[in-house]
Amino acid sequence: MSLDLSFLLFSVDRNVYFTGNNKVNIIDIPKSSEEYKDVVGKIDTTLNATIRKVVKVDNRLLKDYYNQNKERYRISLNGIFQEMQLFHATADRNVESIVTNNFNKRYTVRSKFGKGVSFSPSAEYANRYCNRNVGYNRALILTKVLVGKSHEGSYDTYEPMFGYDTTTGNDGKVYVKYNDNEFYPEYVVYYNIDAIGLFSL
Incomplete structure (x- = not known):
């Protein structure tokens, strides 16, 4: 169970955040770099958006937590799991909290599949799955996600079935x-969405 450390959050400049003793570096990725092209290349060409910039997150504490869970998956599932790169869309204003404290399911608004x-x-x-109320200035967060055993989820799924760690949909x-x-x-990936992108699924 993670602690909400948002009350300790402060920034000495826009590319460095702190929670307690944990330093979070936000690294601008140059548009001319292969890293930038690789990240942007994962975005569907059908997304009607203007990309403003791409940054990389270096949060040592969250990396440690994630790697501990990855090792737990490796042991408990005999190495049979996936480490996927998946997107989560949100408002610009939510990014600082997410890259500092990670995602929190308590803030979930749309839950069609769990x-x-x-x-x-x-x-x-x-x-398109994002809450339309976040407006035009948005962020796509490219995230490493551990997926072991999954099953179809629904609106009233509060936890996956016993022995499963993930629900899926669509x-x-x-x-x-x-x-x-x-x-x-x-x-x-910070971007501005065109009006068509505000339509929900």
């Missing part, structure tokens, strides 16, 4: 996670 944190392999789908377009730090927010 009341956890939702991710998608499709940036376009993640954007033919694999949605993955829902319920346990803290089984995901790590690796990159943030």
